[in-house]
Amino acid sequence: MTERATTTREPTLPTGIGGPLSPEQQHQLADAYAALLPRSDRIADDISVQLLDVEERWYAEHPERAAELRASTRAHIRSGIERLAGMPDSGTRSIDLWRETGRRRAQQGVPMSVVLSAYSMGTRALWEALLEVGQQREIPATVLLHAGHLLWAGLDVQNQVLRESYRREELTRERHDPARIAEVVDGLLRGRGSEPDFATEAAGLLGLTQDADVMCLAWLPDESMPTDTSVRERLQDAGLISYWRMHGSHVLGIAPVRGDDATRVRQVMARTVRGRVGTAISRDGLAGFLTAHQNALAAAGSIPRGSDAVADIVERLPEAMLAANPGLTSLLVEETVRPLLHVSGVTRDVLLETLVAAVRHGGSATHAAEDLVCHRNTVIYRVKRIEELTGRSLDDPRDRLLLSLAAIALREDPALGGPTAALRPAT
Structure with missing residues (x-):
């Protein structure tokens, strides 16, 4: 094994009261x-000491938790001061710290109220x-x-991110029943996603909320079928829930997504898996699952064999x-460009x-000439020959x-007769 651009957006903090500050005040x-x-x-x-005094029972029997709390609080405070002072971050973004804290505290069984209390203490300090x-x-x-x-x-923004990460980890830990999934x-x-009762039960099990879409993934490994454990764990590390199952010749993935989650899923997949991965979003929730699955499989199938790539169906519609x-x-091909393929030598490549x-620029000889680094009249002559x-x-x-x-x-299938180099997409 080797997944959403792209970068993850920081949450937008509210503007202050009384209008914007002047440059001098800023x-x-x-x-x-x-x-x-x-x-x-x-x-x-000081914050860690206060929290350990107030919530001693969650940390007294676990010295490693107290040490982790101290290190985490230091990272949070330093990151917060750097962000508020307008300094470049020191390598870890605030939103990543918040997500990781929510995930870790859920794993440790520390109540969410205790975690939120720590954030309130930090803000007050x-x-x-x-x-x-x-x-x-x-x-x-x-x-x-x-x-x-x-x-x-x-x-409020910090707490929102933390709650989401904490809850996702809870869902993964409490509801991950492989047989039931x-x-x-x-x-x-x-096709039971269109049945209201089944869809309601399935949504609860998969952790789908009303504002979440369903992302389907079709993974076509070029080698022997691998385990999906690493993919699930990598997505979980990024604060994303996913479910995987072998289905015929491909691995099927399901992920609840909101906002830029879909982009993040694709980023994690691109970094994690080998083979072809297609994705598609169902905006109709589980009712549109079958269509999204078919579209994801079509996107994966449109990627050339032997490639390690992740693509959404929207990006691959013509190819799919x-x-x-x-x-x-x-x-x-036979009814359009076949005569060009019978031209011999370099001329064939030049015409293709x-x-x-020319088609990329809607038939404009001027713009095509800029791409080809040649004179406009040369393009006009070649186009006339193509026609x-x-x-x-x-x-x-x-x-x-x-x-x-x-x-x-x-371009997608050189076996049809086209030279790959001549038909490579423009960068």
Whole structure:
């Protein structure tokens, strides 16, 4: 084994009260936060001591938890100060710290209320430290009030991310019954997702909420069938739930997704698996599962054999439609570009390369010439030759569509007769 661009977006923190700060006020505030950085470990350790005093029973019998709490709190406080001071992060983003904390505390069985209490303590400690520095630097009260509003409003965002990560880990731990999951997936593959009672029960088991879509994945390994354990664990490390099952010649995956989750799933898959992976989203929840599964399989099947790639059906629509009916694809090539394939030598490659550039730019000789690094008149001459040989006109929208599809078909399957180099997509 070797998965969603792309980067994960940081949550948007609320704006302050009283309108935006002036550049001078922003600079004052950033400097005040930066002045807290040398004290960040001390602030964090004070928070850890308070939390251990209040919630001793969750940590007293587990010394390793207390040590982890201290290290985690230090990382949180330092990351928070750096972000508020406008400094570059030191390698770990705040949102990743929040997600990992939610996941780890769920694994340890620490109640969510205890975790949220720690975040409240941290926000209060930062607020009090900022007030102290602000008074020393004579920062106007309105500016400090603005900063306080941002701090406490930001706590809501932190808690939201943490709750989601904590709950996902709970679902993975409490509901991961392989036999029951397999039974539900089998039912979905028989089309039972459209049955209200079954769909409700399945959604509860799979951890689907009303605002979540269903992402289907079809994984076609080129080698012997691998285990899906590593994939599930990698997705879980990224705060994503997934379920996997062998189905015929491919591995079927199901993942509840919201926001940019789908992009993140594809990113994890791209980093984790070997082989071809197709994805598709059901916006209708489990009712659209069968269609999404078929689309994901079509996307995977449209990726050239021997490739290690992850693609969504939306990105591969022409390729998937061509791959779905090899007979029609061969006929398409025969009725459009076959005469070009009979041209010998370098001329064949030049004509095919010109065809690709011309259809990519809607028949524009000027833009095609920029791609090909040649004179516009040269492109016009070559296009005229292509039209004479094929009997198709690039000025006719239907002919241009057919030629474009034929070029895609040749690029995807060189066995149809097209030289791979000449038909390589533009970078």
